[in-house]
Amino acid sequence: MTRFLYFIFIFFIFIPNFLCIPIRQSRTAYNEVEARALLNLAAGAYANSPEACIKKTFLSVRPRQLHSSTNQICDEFANSCGSYSLADDINQHLYIVFRGTKSKAQLLTEGWHSLQPSRDFYGIGNANTYFFHALEALWPNVEQALVEYPNYAVTFTGHSLGGALASLASLKTVLFGLRSSNYVKLYTFGQPRVGNILLAQRHNELVPQSYRIVHGVDIVPHLPGCAKDEIMGASSHPCDPDNLERPYHHGIEIYYPHEMREDSPYFECLGAPFGEDYNCSDRLTFIPEHHFQYTYAHRHYFEHKVPPFGKLGCQELKEEEEKLPNNFESNSHEAAGNHRHSTFKSIANKIRFASQFLGIN
Template sequence: MKTYSLLAFLLSTQLIWVSAVFTSEDAQYNETEARMLLNLAAGAYASDATACVQRTFSSNENQMIISQFSVKCDFFGNPCAGYIIVSEVLQQITVVFRGTKTNSQLLLEGWTTLKPSADFYGIGLVNTYFKKGHEKTWDYVASALNHTNYLNYDVYVTGHSLGGALAALAAPRIVHEGLRQSQQVKIITFGEPRVGNLDFSHGYDQLVPYSFRVTHAIDVVPHLPACVKDLSYTPPAGSDGSKPCDPTSTNGGYHHAMEIWYPGNMTQGSQYMVCTGLPRDEDFSCSDAPKVDLNDTTLGVWDHRNYFGVEVPDFGKGGCDPSMTFAGPPTKTGIGALVSSVLGKRK
């Protein structure tokens, strides 16, 4: 397993990544690793991710940004973007995708569409917008992985929100096309929406065993697009009436494994759940349990933008400066507060 230095938490703002190769232990969730990748996912929101990269890694790892990309994702000109880091010292590539950039993109992503409808290389059906974004960014990923200097390097893939969705398509395709073996790819995403249907979920789980979807409290985005609910389930008296996803239906959205749910805050040492319960990949004891009130998702959107104590887009734009401070959860509700929470400060 790649080992991680907790000393960095005590001595500096840098987190130290020590060289090794993926082993079976990498199939276990590592919060130190997740916090590092959250820094990188935040950095994707900046015009230049260099500051976040430098604050995340120690200099002796020689982590270099070898590619930054931004392509038009739709007819509004909204971008699908990201960057790629390589460490020849660690023989490691990290692919980072950026989340939603504008409000028009938020709508076009189709998080509220009824069901995935685009075939993804025979693995299963996926969201059409996500697939289009994947196709427009794939060449940058494939080029890095096929570079003669980096052949056989282990690959990390990460992203927040839309970036998580793009990461969740890149990772299985890397394995599906034989660019890397399953054990050479590890993915951690944050606030990822449902990318595909049940068939895609099953295919994904076989291709990418080292996979973790980190979710925060009642983050609304992992609930979208909706799954088909199990109508045979009877909610207990006094509950909010929520029903689990139907683990047999291929019609709606369905998550892949493995969810890591933080039901409260995400400060250092906060409790989290490794969600291995039923239904498979949609554990009803984790984030899917609370019923989402679509009439007021203000807090759910705040939870989506805030991971590990930082407001992800602003943190990245600020160069992942650990001295940055952020406002707490919203106290106001309603459409005005929702719009403000979704869009934040436009920069």
């Protein structure tokens, strides 16, 4: 009897830990092979032309054609947003890809808008004002592609800001009757929150094939901050699904807690609260002094530094990727020495400021 009780004790001590280990699950239709191909397309949006990344992604015989590519001014400081669409005539599939943040000024503008009140998104909920207006600037080209290929299924994708725009574009596409839900798919990488829980709930209904891929301690998916349910007495708290004002994630988080190699385990996050599964990345806490780790995780997906990877034509040149600056890093020699130190200190202060005002735990 004593031995039996001992085994029961061991079971309850260790089994819960095993159940928390991420494995290659199949509870959703998430496809990592597809996700890796879409990361190539998302990276290509950072290049002057995405053609090299398109060719790398689709090695089989064409026709696959770049339908359109556009850059539009999308805020009051003349920062630009970009997108392109790609038609696969063999499989009757359309890909609509959005570029991430292009400059430090744009990054700060996004942050400022996140502190402002959200705005109505066609009567179904509230959306982040920056993301809303950025999509409006790009929408004519998006709509043109959707109209010209009316019978094609469509996949939206993007990294960072590009993921936010892809998210709202997929929702608007179904909401406006340009596609039915079963013809729309969404894969994003390091996507920030785009709207409140009412918007998230409608997004879940209209775009059920929605996958938000999150890498480790990437901080961007936790911005802007949600309202925290502080009933639990811990340093980290789950997002409050009853708060109708603060941002809240839609869709299914696909969480890679560590590496993103081909054999790396991941979580398909379907737990509570849905959209903000507290067993996945929402359980993380963020400390300003560790901001290098957070930005590194945001820039790197599937073992590539995304913006430089795209600029290099999606070639396997990882050493060159790391040497190239990101879109919002300075290219000048003035970034050296004390100036570099003061810049990093400034960034740390901005993250501390964001932690206080955006509700990051």
